[in-house]
Amino acid sequence: MTHDHVKFFLNYGYFPREFNQTIHFNCIDEDFSERSRKDLSKVAAELFLESISKLYKSNERHLVPLSGGFDSRVILSALMRFTEAKNIYAYSYGAKGTLDYEIGRKLAQKIGVNHLSFDMQSYQFDIEDLLYNSNAIKQQTVLFHNPPLSIIDSLFENFHCWSGIIGDVVAGSAFSYNSSKNQSGAILKYLDTKKYAIDAEPSSNESLKNFISNSILSGNTNLTLDEKLVLTERYENFYKPIICSGNMVFNKPFVNSKFSDFMFNLPVTLRENCKLYYEFIKFFDPELYAFPVKKMLGLSMEASQLAFHYHKSKIRIKKKIGMDKIRLDTNYFDFNYKYFNESKFERLVNDQIYDLNQRGIIDYIDLDSVIEQFAAGKVSVETIKTLVSLEVHLKNGLTLDSGIDGGLC
Numbered sequence: 211m212t213h214d215h216v217k218f219f220l221n222y223g224y225f226p227r228e229f230n231q232t233i234h235f236n237c238i239d240e241d242f243s244e245r246s247r248k249d250l251s252k253v254a255a256e257l258f259l260e261s262i263s264k265l266y267k268s269n270e271r272h273l274v275p276l277s278g279g280f281d282s283r284v285i286l287s288a289l290m291r292f293t294e295a296k297n298i299y300a301y302s303y304g305a306k307g308t309l310d311y312e313i314g315r316k317l318a319q320k321i322g323v324n325h326l327s328f329d330m331q332s333y334q335f336d337i338e339d340l341l342y343n344s345n346a347i348k349q350q351t352v353l354f355h356n357p358p359l360s361i362i363d364s365l366f367e368n369f370h371c372w373s374g375i376i377g378d379v380v381a382g383s384a385f386s387y388n389s390s391k392n393q394s395g396a397i398l399k400y401l402d403t404k405k406y407a408i409d410a411e412p413s414s415n416e417s418l419k420n421f422i423s424n425s426i427l428s429g430n431t432n433l434t435l436d437e438k439l440v441l442t443e444r445y446e447n448f449y450k451p452i453i454c455s456g457n458m459v460f461n462k463p464f465v466n467s468k469f470s471d472f473m474f475n476l477p478v479t480l481r482e483n484c485k486l487y488y489e490f491i492k493f494f495d496p497e498l499y500a501f502p503v504k505k506m507l508g509l510s511m512e513a514s515q516l517a518f519h520y521h522k523s524k525i526r527i528k529k530k531i532g533m534d535k536i537r538l539d540t541n542y543f544d545f546n547y548k549y550f551n552e553s554k555f556e557r558l559v560n561d562q563i564y565d566l567n568q569r570g571i572i573d574y575i576d577l578d579s580v581i582e583q584f585a586a587g588k589v590s591v592e593t594i595k596t597l598v599s600l601e602v603h604l605k606n607g608l609t610l611d612s613g614i615d616g617g618l619c
Contacts, residue, residue, distance in 0.1 A: 224350055330357060371454075390435045563598060
């Protein structure tokens, strides 16, 4: 790792590493524009079940991490076509009262699968947890986006985990009519829009764009260059290490399947705002489509816009007057709240930044005062997460090149 690798990590939350392309973009020589949405939803359902069928083995133990979104619930619904609820295990994690935690828990109860909830807001972290998670994500990306993986690995050893990774991007969430015209433009746009810590030391995109491989932008489909970049670079270097971490075997029905090929080749009007994807889920399992979803802040997708905006306003007022101390859409747990309300966690974070400062390897961030700036709201929580993650990865064996420009030694 070089000084520029560290800068990239502190900006984007992962280390840029070369990889063999694992996402394939296969063209389907068929015009879908003349087919009805109902017909296309039926085709999508058939292909999704085929994707599940190819990965399913009856003698395996099945695990589905459940969140507040659609990808995990459509996997769970499909699995129910192959086995009974009693043969499926699920878990949800996050802060009690937040959407991912509560929707996942209630969904599991409704369906009747075996379920565990991990309340990460009250979980007592220690350095061993962070070191274990660092190893589980192969020191590749930022920490604090996983449950305690030592516990997950212990509880679900030899389970096959069904992951909805990149399901939203397959559905079209990364589509935009304002797409890049060439590969260089797509890479620069990626570097502009995918920063993890927005207040990190700015670096020249021209100097960092060489970390993004040009070879990943291949394949003849209706995907834009920007979507292809997210589906390859972001998938391999950020999403995959976080989501598919630990010691379990992961089944990924949204990756390299006939279903994904079908979605990639849809007309852009059906990929915009994930239109056909939502219609497919409604066709596939109307009951689960009608269940509350994070995207709608806990309402059903069938709720009116008026009801949604009223609900959103009510949440904002409750937050403002202190009735809700943690945002409902918090992902994993509220780092700020935990840091300023739990002395053990505060010490753990401060100790990592102190140790990183002692190394003398970062000369473009004032680590002596970064905690004070964080307390004053002048440094983002994402920057703190990247600094702590970097130190933990270094403790866990990550090595930095010596004798290079920029202060690394």
